[in-house]
Amino acid sequence: MGRIEELIVIKFGGSVITDKSRPLSLNLGALDSLSKILSMHHSRKVIVHGGGSFGHYYAKLAGLNTRCKSVEDVNQVAVIRKSMLELNTYVIKSLSSYGLNPYTITPFYWSKNLNSLKSFLHKLLSQNICPVFFGDVIPCTKGFKILSGDDISYSLCRLLKPSRMIFCISVDGIFSSSKMEGPIVRELDPKIVKSIVAKESFLDVTGGIARKIKIAYKISKLGVDVFFVNGFKPDDFLKALNGEYGVGTCMRGIR
Ligand code: IP8
16 A cells, blocks of 8 residues: 655745845745755645745735735835735745745635635645745735745645744854844644744744744644744754654644
């Protein structure tokens, strides 16, 4: 009987695959390295990527964040989305070049019922196709808002109950100090999450690391292990894919 492969949801942080200090700059080396490691790992994968210096740059200019807001010039919405599609094209190219068979799904599908999304995703995964999502700009009652890739990751974990969720970030894990220095916390106790205050990047319109930790907490409550690993360190990423504790920061699923 064939082995049933584990399902892993992976978020490529925008601060890994782009250079957040320069608008519209891709970090192709980092992106290719993530794709390469993924191609070496036998599992079914769902990938989500963030906005980095593409979407966040234009969202900031438009004054948009995760709260619903009216927009004076809707062209700004189109520009944000165009930048995310541009970044997604780079991600798809990289994943394809490593034989991962990526298939981008945009929020269009989110408006349909979740059960149909679930069977859609299972169909893709059973054919060795890798669904890819990205943080986006979407309409809401009063205007538009940013749908973070982290929120998408949570929804996917709720829907698919993967073996684990991996956030590839630009540092070694979650620091014990809010100044982002000192030792890395290897095991994050979900109960102390609320007391963690982390430094937030000024370019990040979706809440930076503090919000990510809160989302990780919600994911751990689904019984899913969550890892934060340095996306620039291929060995760490591979260990997290293997579910090895002691790499980066892990918040174990509450079972
Ligand atoms: O980087 C944000 O996604 P995130 C997407 O996952 C946009 O928070 C459009 C800024």
